[in-house]
Amino acid sequence: MDDLGTGAENTWCPGCANFGILNATKKAVKKLEERGVGRDRLLMSAGIGCHAKMFDYLALSGLYSLHGRSIATAQGMKLANPDLKVITFVGDGDSLGEGLAHLMFAAKRNADITVILHDNGVYALTTGQFSPLACKGFKGPSTPRGSIEEPFNPLTLMLEAGATFVARGFPGRQDHLVDLMVAAVEHEGFAVIDVLQSSITFHDTFKEHNGLVDELDHIPDTIDDARVLAVRRDRLPIGIIYKVQRPVYHTELYGDANPVARRKPRGERLAAIRTLITPRKK
Ligand SMILES: Cc1ncc(C[n+]2csc(CCOP(=O)(O)OP(=O)(O)O)c2C)c(N)n1
C-alpha cells in the first residue's frame, strides 16, 4: 500500500480505467504537496457509483455523499472553510442525471471546487444502463435495442453554464492527466475535467479513445475557439479547453471570511442567540 492508499479491498473490474484516475490523483496530490498545497488542505467528496469508490481507496479527508449530491456537498465544504481545496469525484449518471442542476449551478456561480467527471457513458455500478453521456445506439439492459437519444456534450454544457476552467483528460495519458488535475486544483474557481474513463465491462471505449485523443499545445484564447474544440468528433482534443478568471462564489458571498477559522467562541455565540430570541421590550 502506498501512502495515499487506504488498504480497502478494491472491487473495480480488473482493467478499469478508474485505476488510471486513482493513480493520476495520487500523483497529483503529491505534486500539489511539492507546490505548497499539503494534503491536509485537500478535501474530497464523491457521489455514488463505481467512480465514487475513489473515496474508499484514496486516503484524503472528506465526505461520501449521496447519488447526485456530491457537488452540493463539495460546495458546502468549501463555503465552510475556504482555505481548503475541494475535489469532487462524480459519475456521468451522478452529475448529469440525478445531480445535473447542482453541476450547472456550481459552474454558474463559479464555486471554487474541482470536479473530476468519470465519463464512462454508462451507469456502471448498477450494471450497464444508459446514462446521460451514453452514445446514441448504446446497448444495455435498459436500452436493449440501442439508445435512441443523443448524449449531452459535457464540455459545451459547462462552457455555457459559466465554468471558468474546462478540460478533458484521458487515463491512457497519465502524466498529462496528472498535470490537468494539478492545474484544476490550483485554478481559483469552478474547474471541471471530463475524464474519458471507459468501463471495461459495460462500455469499453479505451482503444477508440486512445486512437482519437490529441494533446492540445495551448489553451484557446476565446470561448468561441473552446466551443469549436469541444464539439469535435473526428479527433478528441485533451487538455485545458477553456480558462478564465472570474470572482469566486465564496468571496463574493463573504469576502475573505472563513466561518471555521473565525468562528466566535461558544459563549459569544450563545449570547448572540440569546439576544436574538429575547423578546424586545415595547
Ligand atoms: C438517489 C439514488 N438513485 C439511484 C441510486 C442507484 N444508483 C447507484 S449508482 C447509480 C448509477 C451510477 O452511475 P454513474 O454516476 O455514471 O457512476 P459509475 O458507476 O458509472 O461510475 C445508480 C442509479 C442511488 N444509489 N441513489
Ligand SMILES: [Mg+2]
Ligand atoms: Mg458512469
